[in-house]
Amino acid sequence: MGAGSGEPKLPPTAYAVLGMLSFGREMSGYDLQKATESSVRFFWSPAKSQIYAELRRLQEAGYATEREVAQTDRPDKRLYAVTPAGRTAVERWLAESPVELETIRSTFLLKVFFAHLMAPGVVEKQMAEYREQMGSLLETFLEIERHILAADNPTPYPYMTLKFGIGYARSAIDWCDRTMKELPTGRERGRKKGGKR
Amino acid sequence: MGAGSGEPKLPPTAYAVLGMLSFGREMSGYDLQKATESSVRFFWSPAKSQIYAELRRLQEAGYATEREVAQTDRPDKRLYAVTPAGRTAVERWLAESPVELETIRSTFLLKVFFAHLMAPGVVEKQMAEYREQMGSLLETFLEIERHILAADNPTPYPYMTLKFGIGYARSAIDWCDRTMKELPTGRERGRKKGGKR
DNA sequence: GGATCCATGTAACGGGTTACATGATTCG
DNA sequence: CGAATCATGTAACCCGTTACATGGATCC
Numbered sequence: 393m394g395a396g397s398g399e400p401k402l403p404p405t406a407y408a409v410l411g412m413l414s415f416g417r418e419m420s421g422y423d424l425q426k427a428t429e430s431s432v433r434f435f436w437s438p439a440k441s442q443i444y445a446e447l448r449r450l451q452e453a454g455y456a457t458e459r460e461v462a463q464t465d466r467p468d469k470r471l472y473a474v475t476p477a478g479r480t481a482v483e484r485w486l487a488e489s490p491v492e493l494e495t496i497r498s499t500f501l502l503k504v505f506f507a508h509l510m511a512p513g514v515v516e517k518q519m520a521e522y523r524e525q526m527g528s529l530l531e532t533f534l535e536i537e538r539h540i541l542a543a544d545n546p547t548p549y550p551y552m553t554l555k556f557g558i559g560y561a562r563s564a565i566d567w568c569d570r571t572m573k574e575l576p577t578g579r580e581r582g583r584k585k586g587g588k589r
Numbered sequence: 590m591g592a593g594s595g596e597p598k599l600p601p602t603a604y605a606v607l608g609m610l611s612f613g614r615e616m617s618g619y620d621l622q623k624a625t626e627s628s629v630r631f632f633w634s635p636a637k638s639q640i641y642a643e644l645r646r647l648q649e650a651g652y653a654t655e656r657e658v659a660q661t662d663r664p665d666k667r668l669y670a671v672t673p674a675g676r677t678a679v680e681r682w683l684a685e686s687p688v689e690l691e692t693i694r695s696t697f698l699l700k701v702f703f704a705h706l707m708a709p710g711v712v713e714k715q716m717a718e719y720r721e722q723m724g725s726l727l728e729t730f731l732e733i734e735r736h737i738l739a740a741d742n743p744t745p746y747p748y749m750t751l752k753f754g755i756g757y758a759r760s761a762i763d764w765c766d767r768t769m770k771e772l773p774t775g776r777e778r779g780r781k782k783g784g785k786r
Numbered sequence: 787g788g789a790t791c792c793a794t795g796t797a798a799c800g801g802g803t804t805a806c807a808t809g810a811t812t813c814g
Numbered sequence: 815c816g817a818a819t820c821a822t823g824t825a826a827c828c829c830g831t832t833a834c835a836t837g838g839a840t841c842c
Contacts, residue, residue, distance in 0.1 A: 432698075491697055549712075
């Protein structure tokens with residue numbers, strides 16, 4: 393039954409899945425994929441294949457039950473639910489895993505860092521694109537916020553993470569706007585500083 | 590000589606290393622480790638073993654030259670330098686790789702999302718810890734900024750990424766402060782809303 | 787009736803992590 | 815004179831990604 397070797401050490405994604413199951417609904421891999429995409433995706437975003445892998449492991453560890461459901465007009469599916477042991481495991485992880493600042497992993501910032509190797513105008517263009525993407529991310533967040541505020545059950549903790557996202561997007565957009573002003577435009581490139589024609 | 594099969598597709602870390610070499614200095618794996626730790630670490634942070642692996646690959650691809658240097662009082666080392674082909678490769682990557690918003694990958698936010706499963710007081714404690722860590726990160730950033738502003742050669746693009754980091758840290762700290770006010774403290778837990786003692 | 791989307795998964799690869807290994811130098 | 819740190823790297827593992835596979839329902 394998978395027990396017997398102490399608590400297995402699991403990757404964060406396993407706890408993300410377990411946490412999702414801990415809201416009480418029985419869910420399939422597909423459900424979990426959708427659920428993460430529409431909620432924690434901004435700060436945690438496993439591939440679906442990873443979700444399936446974690447589900448299998450959680451079941452083997454005794455942290456989740458698996459139940460096969462036959463369907464006629466669709467592929468059969470497996471529904472998972474958290475067990476008491478699984479519940480304990482998430483709680484332990486939540487309580488005991490250390491708080492630490494992880495790296496942002498932004499290839500965009502990496503590119504800005506090396507932007508002296510770019511042809512004139514390219515950083516500007518890419519930053520504009522980045523700004524736009526951040527803009528629609530912010531829109532999405534604000535839309536979700538409206539739904540949350542309109543709903544009866546506020547789910548405060550998820551809402552907190554949303555507000556983090558809103559703050560993040562706003563600060564990134566501010567940064568873009570301020571930075572783009574500083575960037576030398578094509579015309580001014582190569583002029584000596586202070587030489588106002 | 591590693592050429593001949595078109596441009597190989599390389600992971601971002603390869604370009605991070607190549608970009609570092611493109612500042613012109615000959616560097617060892619150790620040097621690169623130190624250099625990334627003290628600059629791009631906030632948004633890109635390869636393990637040193639990964640750096641060594643990428644260096645080998647860059648050399649095989651003809652993007653970097655390798656030169657073994659014997660040392661008496663220390664282990665021998667290999668110094669790498671970017672080749673013209675390597676220079677072209679970074680430039681292509683910088684120009685052509687798409688701009689996209691990657692996920693933040695924050696286990697801390699993941700934990701906040703599931704905080705309803707935590708015992709009373711635990712989120713508060715962890716958020717305080719997070720805030721503190723963000724605080725010292727901001728300190729570090731501001732310290733670096735002072736150095737940059739005092740220096741003669743401003744390296745504008747790296748400075749821009751630093752300012753992104755400063756904005757990020759500030760917004761995260763703001764979020765902590767605002768959120769911690771909203772969090773029910775131990776005493777108030779379980780009270781009906783609106784009951785002002 | 788062809789294309790796209792919904793819904794379910796599996797398989798293989800590799801980037802990146804953790805752990806290991808070594809020896810000089812400096813510090814208490 | 816033992817411990818910690820500097821400085822160099824190697825080896826193995828596994829998480830997570832990309833690509834593949836299947837078939838009904840729905841849209842144009």
